[in-house]
Amino acid sequence: MKTSSYPTHTATSLPRPAAHQEHDRVPEPATRPTQRRIKRVGAHAATGATHALLVFWALLATVPLLWALISAFKDNRELFGNPWQLPSTWHADNFARAWSRASIGDYFVNTLIVVFGSLVLTMILGSMVAYVLARFTFPGCRLIYFAFVAGMAFPVVLALVPLFFVVKNLGLLGSYHGMILVYTAYALPFTVFFLTSFFRTLPTAVAEAALIDGASQEAIFFRIMLPMAKPGLLSVGIFNFLGMWNQYLLPVALNSDRDKYVLSQGLANLASQQGYEADWSALFAGLVIAAVPVIGLYLVLQRRIQAGLTVGMLK
Numbered sequence: 001m002k003t004s005s006y007p008t009h010t011a012t013s014l015p016r017p018a019a020h021q022e023h024d025r026v027p028e029p030a031t032r033p034t035q036r037r038i039k040r041v042g043a044h045a046a047t048g049a050t051h052a053l054l055v056f057w058a059l060l061a062t063v064p065l066l067w068a069l070i071s072a073f074k075d076n077r078e079l080f081g082n083p084w085q086l087p088s089t090w091h092a093d094n095f096a097r098a099w100s101r102a103s104i105g106d107y108f109v110n111t112l113i114v115v116f117g118s119l120v121l122t123m124i125l126g127s128m129v130a131y132v133l134a135r136f137t138f139p140g141c142r143l144i145y146f147a148f149v150a151g152m153a154f155p156v157v158l159a160l161v162p163l164f165f166v167v168k169n170l171g172l173l174g175s176y177h178g179m180i181l182v183y184t185a186y187a188l189p190f191t192v193f194f195l196t197s198f199f200r201t202l203p204t205a206v207a208e209a210a211l212i213d214g215a216s217q218e219a220i221f222f223r224i225m226l227p228m229a230k231p232g233l234l235s236v237g238i239f240n241f242l243g244m245w246n247q248y249l250l251p252v253a254l255n256s257d258r259d260k261y262v263l264s265q266g267l268a269n270l271a272s273q274q275g276y277e278a279d280w281s282a283l284f285a286g287l288v289i290a291a292v293p294v295i296g297l298y299l300v301l302q303r304r305i306q307a308g309l310t311v312g313m314l315k
Contacts, residue, residue, distance in 0.1 A: 074087040094285040095285045095288075102279070104289055107263045110260050113176055114176060126236075127191075130199055163253070179262075186250065187240045191236055207220050207225060210223075234304050248264040252268075264290075270282075270286060271283055
């Protein structure tokens, strides 16, 4: 039997047309540079929108302060005639008049007494409670912690009426002691919540070594743990100071003695009374006097505030 002399070609050996070969090639992702450009444009747009929002927020916060500062150096005629222009004559005597005649100086001293007394008591009690809740386990520990957390969400307006009668029955209505105790109770939930989380981030090796050496729990807390918790104490102390300094509802409800008015009460009384000859320039001077301690404290300690807020997350 003769075999065919013609060569046989299998399906794999047959050459394919050039057109089909080009069609079978995987195309290069030509859209990747375009996608990268789109992502960069989107990132720049998001950054620009964020910066614009921050600039708007900064203007919203600083423009009223600057306007109040400029108005504090005007007289009543310029204040109502040219409210957005710089004063033709800078009247620094507005501050002296507000300090003496409007009793802003007395209100300032009253505020210092109440705020610093409350702040010291709040930081001592709050740090002790937070340390116990963070380092020790006992029955009811979580219940106490969540009770403080719930106190942060409780509106102070709902507690004004019963709080008024409690303070009245204790004979502390219209006194420094009553205001200090109420301010302390109002600030304790936030202080305990913040410092409990902060104490949990601190290392326990030093405290355990001191306990082995025979140190008492009181010595460990005051000599070791409190110095280690200084950033957190400073941050929560500043926030408590700002809240207490600007407090208005509690003194209005619990302090009816004009001689013991705090700044918020004094400024509200100065704005509402008509027997002061409508001295609006002195009112703005009083506003500036009340705002200077708060703004100055934040500007001086802003880095420490940020460090205290982030140190717990970094550990």
